[in-house]
Amino acid sequence: MSVLPVAPPAASAEDPGPLGTLATAARRVATMCLVELQRLRHDRSELVTRAVQPALWLLVFGQVFTRIHAIPTGDTPYLDFLAPGILAQSALFIAIFYGIQIIWERDAGVLSKLLVTPTPRMALVTAKAFAAGVRAVAQAVVVLLLALVLGVALSPNPLHWLGVVVALLLGSAFFCCLSITIAGLVLSRDRLMGIGQAITMPLFFASNALYPVELMPGWLQVINHVNPLSYEVEALRGLLIGTPARLWLDFAVLVLAAAAMITIASSLLPRLVRG
Amino acid sequence: MTAIGAGPPADVPAVRCTGLRQAFGDTVAVDGIDLEVRPGEVFGLLGPNGAGKTTTIRMITTLLPAPPGAIEVFGIDVARRRSAVRRLLGYVPQQLSADGTLSGRENVALFARLFDVPRRDRDAQVDAVLTAVDLLDVADRQVKTYSGGMVRRLELAQALVSAPRVLVLDEPTVGLDPVARDGVWDRITDIRLATGMTVLVTTHAMQEADAQCDRIALMHRGRVQALGTPADLRGALGPDATLDDVFRHHTGDTLADRSGGLRDVRAARRTAGRLG
Numbered sequence: 001m002s003v004l005p006v007a008p009p010a011a012s013a014e015d016p017g018p019l020g021t022l023a024t025a026a027r028r029v030a031t032m033c034l035v036e037l038q039r040l041r042h043d044r045s046e047l048v049t050r051a052v053q054p055a056l057w058l059l060v061f062g063q064v065f066t067r068i069h070a071i072p073t074g075d076t077p078y079l080d081f082l083a084p085g086i087l088a089q090s091a092l093f094i095a096i097f098y099g100i101q102i103i104w105e106r107d108a109g110v111l112s113k114l115l116v117t118p119t120p121r122m123a124l125v126t127a128k129a130f131a132a133g134v135r136a137v138a139q140a141v142v143v144l145l146l147a148l149v150l151g152v153a154l155s156p157n158p159l160h161w162l163g164v165v166v167a168l169l170l171g172s173a174f175f176c177c178l179s180i181t182i183a184g185l186v187l188s189r190d191r192l193m194g195i196g197q198a199i200t201m202p203l204f205f206a207s208n209a210l211y212p213v214e215l216m217p218g219w220l221q222v223i224n225h226v227n228p229l230s231y232e233v234e235a236l237r238g239l240l241i242g243t244p245a246r247l248w249l250d251f252a253v254l255v256l257a258a259a260a261m262i263t264i265a266s267s268l269l270p271r272l273v274r275g
Numbered sequence: 276m277t278a279i280g281a282g283p284p285a286d287v288p289a290v291r292c293t294g295l296r297q298a299f300g301d302t303v304a305v306d307g308i309d310l311e312v313r314p315g316e317v318f319g320l321l322g323p324n325g326a327g328k329t330t331t332i333r334m335i336t337t338l339l340p341a342p343p344g345a346i347e348v349f350g351i352d353v354a355r356r357r358s359a360v361r362r363l364l365g366y367v368p369q370q371l372s373a374d375g376t377l378s379g380r381e382n383v384a385l386f387a388r389l390f391d392v393p394r395r396d397r398d399a400q401v402d403a404v405l406t407a408v409d410l411l412d413v414a415d416r417q418v419k420t421y422s423g424g425m426v427r428r429l430e431l432a433q434a435l436v437s438a439p440r441v442l443v444l445d446e447p448t449v450g451l452d453p454v455a456r457d458g459v460w461d462r463i464t465d466i467r468l469a470t471g472m473t474v475l476v477t478t479h480a481m482q483e484a485d486a487q488c489d490r491i492a493l494m495h496r497g498r499v500q501a502l503g504t505p506a507d508l509r510g511a512l513g514p515d516a517t518l519d520d521v522f523r524h525h526t527g528d529t530l531a532d533r534s535g536g537l538r539d540v541r542a543a544r545r546t547a548g549r550l551g
Binding site for chain 2: 024027028031034035038039042043107108109110112113114115116117118120121258273274
């Protein structure tokens with residue numbers, strides 16, 4: 001038989017300091033993102049099936065509304081205006097159902113196994129959040145290719161594309177942790193499925209993904225201003241098609257919203273394990 | 276295989292529980308347990324559903340909170356230094372928990388990364404544990420193509436890749452056919468002989484406990500009712516007594532009205548279902 005790993009010396013059982021904990025968290029995020037990419041490599045069909053809905057929005061809704069000029073978007077063709085919104089929607093739909101995955105992981109014993117590794121709860125949730133982002137970015141490549149084929153004029157600046165990746169990662173992290181938070185509260189897949197379906201479309205319609213904020217009634221504008229999806233869409237739109245955007249504000253809101261939701265989801269993880 | 280490196284002092288128990296208690300609302304799941312697991316032994320926690328075995332295991336593995344001083348793993352207080360304790364543990368839950376979409380190698384490498392196995396050693400350690408559980412030849416196949424016994428052996432590899440001092444197995448052979456069951460225990464025995472690792476296992480299977488465990492704690496209603504070697508426990512009842520008799524003697528041979536919640540039953544059925 002080959003050489004089995006030798007048990008760690010007693011020194012390795014020492015607790016890391018704050019810097020060590022941060023380094024551990026960064027390694028865990030990298031590990032979970034890698035696993036997500038490995039899963040995608042083994043099953044690419046999901047990229048195609050998940051592309052159907054955004055493709056319909058762009059091909060049908062986008063093209064029809066571009067022709068009828070029903071939604072005034074200034075000098076920007078409606079299809080160009082819509083593409084970043086559909087990109088954000090596609091990422092939202094992926095991330096919002098991560099809570100279902102974590103309930104499945106709890107039922108299958110995976111979550112227990114992960115929690116018996118030397119991984120702080122918050123690092124585990126952060127890792128899950130950014131793994132959702134990796135999947136969203138992979139999906140975004142498909143949606144953006146489709147947008148290019150349809151003639152959407154996307155920015156050629158690589159820094160803008162880097163910004164798009166960061167905005168998608170942060171937005172997905174927020175919605176993934178929102179989903180884990182709901183999972184920690186309702187504790188059942190069926191209930192989470194219902195709530196997930198009940199909140200995704202309102203989040204989408206109460207954002208600037210489909211129409212400019214100025215066209216919304218006052219009450220919807222208020223909701224739009226507290227909806228992180230709107231800041232994600234504004235950043236994506238500014239970076240991809242060059243519409244006016246408050247990028248510092250957009251990224252600040254996304255960072256703070258993701259950090260807050262990671263903290264809340266982490267605090268509910270023990271309840272999820274016990275439930 | 277190489278033997279274990281410099282171990283802890285011989286008088287430090289691998290696991291020590293002192294007055295361990297856990298209640299969920301009005302239900303007392305664990306009611307003042309005292310026990311010590313010796314380094315290098317296979318220690319079995321036996322008992323009917325709802326006896327408190329899984330709650331005890333979950334407290335030892337840090338999944339449930341324990342009061343300070345109630346549990347030590349190789350002298351380290353579980354309540355005060357959770358992360359340090361986790362580095363000493365390898366855990367295999369009752370459910371089939373390997374990721375079916377990944378390959379066997381990717382499943383094991385994931386846990387090597389989560390336990391911070393250095394990059395330079397990682398590939399070699401992953402190969403070593405896959406070899407130890409006889410899965411190296413199929414390591415690059417997706418796990419969804421594995422049989423139930425192979426998945427269980429893969430989970431052993433996941434738990435072993437960090438070279439734990441204590442291997443914690445929660446019903447490791449539930450739902451497996453006799454051949455697969457023997458395959459799992461053969462690997463555990465080989466690995467234990469080679470590394471001197473401590474094994475803490477919960478099981479319902481009396482024959483298995485009799486054959487594999489050095490010592491047994493028989494739990495019922497949150498308490499340890501009997502503790503000793505299988506031979507001692509059998510001998511205390513009579514010359515022809517079996518471990519089944521010991522079990523019945525201490526659990527009253529009745530169907531406890533709180534024997535296992537719906538979730539326990541559902542989890543066991545789901546595992547059995549996935550094993551086919």
